[in-house]
Amino acid sequence: MILFIQQILNGLTLGSIYSLVALGLTLVYGIMHIPNFAHGAFYMMGGFVAYSLMTKAGVPYWPAILCAAAVSAVIAMVSERLVFRALENALPLHHMIAAIGILLFLEALAHAIWGAEFHRMPTPYTGSVTLAGLSLPTQRILIIVSAFVLMVALNLFLRKTLLGTAILAMAQNREGAFLMGIDANKISLLTFAIAGALAAVAAALFAPINLIYPTMGELVIMKAFVIIILGGMGSISGAIVGGLIIGMAEALAGFYVSSDYKDLIAFAVLVLILALRPEGLFTKGMR
Amino acid sequence: MLQLDAVTVRYGNFTAIDRVDISLTHGEITVLLGANGAGKTTLFKTLSGLLRPVSGTIIFDGRDITRSKPTEIVRLGLVHCPEGRKLFPALSVEKNLLLGAYVHARDKAGVQRALEEVYSLFPILRDKAQDEAGSLSGGQQQMVAIGRALMARPRLLLLDEPSLGLAPLVVKQMFEVIARINASGTTVLLAEQNAYGALKIAHKAYILEQGRIILQGDPQKLLADDRVRRAYIGI
Numbered sequence: 001m002i003l004f005i006q007q008i009l010n011g012l013t014l015g016s017i018y019s020l021v022a023l024g025l026t027l028v029y030g031i032m033h034i035p036n037f038a039h040g041a042f043y044m045m046g047g048f049v050a051y052s053l054m055t056k057a058g059v060p061y062w063p064a065i066l067c068a069a070a071v072s073a074v075i076a077m078v079s080e081r082l083v084f085r086a087l088e089n090a091l092p093l094h095h096m097i098a099a100i101g102i103l104l105f106l107e108a109l110a111h112a113i114w115g116a117e118f119h120r121m122p123t124p125y126t127g128s129v130t131l132a133g134l135s136l137p138t139q140r141i142l143i144i145v146s147a148f149v150l151m152v153a154l155n156l157f158l159r160k161t162l163l164g165t166a167i168l169a170m171a172q173n174r175e176g177a178f179l180m181g182i183d184a185n186k187i188s189l190l191t192f193a194i195a196g197a198l199a200a201v202a203a204a205l206f207a208p209i210n211l212i213y214p215t216m217g218e219l220v221i222m223k224a225f226v227i228i229i230l231g232g233m234g235s236i237s238g239a240i241v242g243g244l245i246i247g248m249a250e251a252l253a254g255f256y257v258s259s260d261y262k263d264l265i266a267f268a269v270l271v272l273i274l275a276l277r278p279e280g281l282f283t284k285g286m287r
Numbered sequence: 288m289l290q291l292d293a294v295t296v297r298y299g300n301f302t303a304i305d306r307v308d309i310s311l312t313h314g315e316i317t318v319l320l321g322a323n324g325a326g327k328t329t330l331f332k333t334l335s336g337l338l339r340p341v342s343g344t345i346i347f348d349g350r351d352i353t354r355s356k357p358t359e360i361v362r363l364g365l366v367h368c369p370e371g372r373k374l375f376p377a378l379s380v381e382k383n384l385l386l387g388a389y390v391h392a393r394d395k396a397g398v399q400r401a402l403e404e405v406y407s408l409f410p411i412l413r414d415k416a417q418d419e420a421g422s423l424s425g426g427q428q429q430m431v432a433i434g435r436a437l438m439a440r441p442r443l444l445l446l447d448e449p450s451l452g453l454a455p456l457v458v459k460q461m462f463e464v465i466a467r468i469n470a471s472g473t474t475v476l477l478a479e480q481n482a483y484g485a486l487k488i489a490h491k492a493y494i495l496e497q498g499r500i501i502l503q504g505d506p507q508k509l510l511a512d513d514r515v516r517r518a519y520i521g522i
Contacts, residue, residue, distance in 0.1 A: 162385070162392050169375040169386050176373030179335055180439065181361030181390040 015247025016147030020202035024195025030171035030234035040221030041106035046200020076196025123208035232280035294343035321495035335367035366441035376421025387438030482519035
């Protein structure tokens with residue numbers, strides 16, 4: 001039983017990270033219909049920036065995470081401005097090619113700056129909390145709580161502020177939003193910035209129990225795509241629930257089946273869910 | 288108030304709007320009649336900045352808005368209520384309306400006043416304020432669309448086929464509402480296929496066919512014109 005609860009906790013941790021990454025991906029897809037593979041690179045850059053600030057510049061953990069979020073937000077905005085906006089009227093395939101191009105470019109850049117080695121990020125939260133015979137590593141609890149707080153904050157922003165509502169409006173009816181004087185360029189930049197920041201925070205939270213390396217974003221972005229496809233492209237609740245489903249499935253299958261197959265689970269779940277519900281778990285469209 | 292001079296719009300090689308001249312007078316309702324595909328929606332999208340003309344000029348209140356962006360045009364007071372409503376279906380009626388006032392968001396008191404005005408024009412929307420816009424009936428959705436456009440404080444309101452898909456009784460109410468909006472000082476350009484109802488409330492009318500203005504003038508005279516009766520009224 002204790003082992004099972006440990007696995008649930010692991011699943012929640014993984015799921016929180018996946019949800020944060022998938023949220024940014026689904027937001028960008030919702031308003032611009034871009035399958036943004038470069039999102040994996042925003043995640044990776046966030047990890048490296050936080051790592052460098054902590055190990056080279058001696059910046060404490062939380063400020064380092066904030067800086068990483070800011071850097072990834074800027075990288076995301078620059079790629080929107082320089083690449084995706086130039087392709088505004090291009091075929092959808094071109095967006096995908098450009099996104100993969102940005103991913104490869106940023107991976108090469110990280111390779112040039114930090115090398116190909118694997119790095120482990122330090123964390124001040126190395127201990128664990130013991131609760132009713134369960135040993136809960138502090139970093140994992142931190143991940144779950146931070147992800148939860150960010151999701152609540154994002155939700156409040158989207159539902160309670162005019163700017164957030166404008167993002168939802170643009171996802172629901174682009175032309176209607178333009179006719180109300182909503183500035184498409186501003187909303188696109190803002191959405192990319194939010195997505196980049198969320199990805200960076202996810203990476204910096206996850207890095208102490210994982211590793212940092214230039215291609216670390218690839219598997220994560222693949223899984224994030226699985227999540228938003230099964231949750232319904234552009235659906236916010238779909239990204240959160242989908243992230244948790246994939247995280248749980250990986251943790252449980254990794255433990256009870258074989259950890260060699262854990263990366264396969266996400267794709268097996270995708271095939272299974274799409275076979276039963278081809279439209280995804282949630283209705284399409286941002287709500 | 289609005290002056291179109293030889294405006295031409297193309298989609299690739301297809302000329303959708305061909306050297307159209309239109310002139311609107313302040314305070315009037317002008318009707319643009321035309322069948323499906325005549326170019327009414329294309330013309331409206333050009334006026335609101337969603338499409339760019341290849342030639343010609345559009346002057347609104349003395350300013351050249353031919354190449355302005357939609358957001359600038361809305362700020363100037365030219366607001367387009369689109370065909371098919373283009374609501375935000377999963378947002379509440381109230382949020383749809385508040386987004387209409389997006390460019391005036393800083394003026395909180397003004398936004399509240401405009402919201403009250405829309406609610407007094409369409410009292411049913413006050414009861415449905417927290418419902419998702421997509422859950423409303425067609426007529427109510429059209430009210431949300433017009434209300435949302437009014438929230439942007441138009442001096443010139445473009446209404447693209449507001450009667451489309453509505454029951455005859457609701458269409459009649461819709462035309463009454465448009466006349467009321469006009470009576471309160473808003474200039475209106477109305478695109479319609481429902482010639483009879485539209486010509487009844489109009490001060491001036493244009494007939495668009497295959498991207499060209501083929502007839503224009505006094506609505507009463509057009510109502511009596513045989514060609515108009517045959518093509519648009521069906522008598």
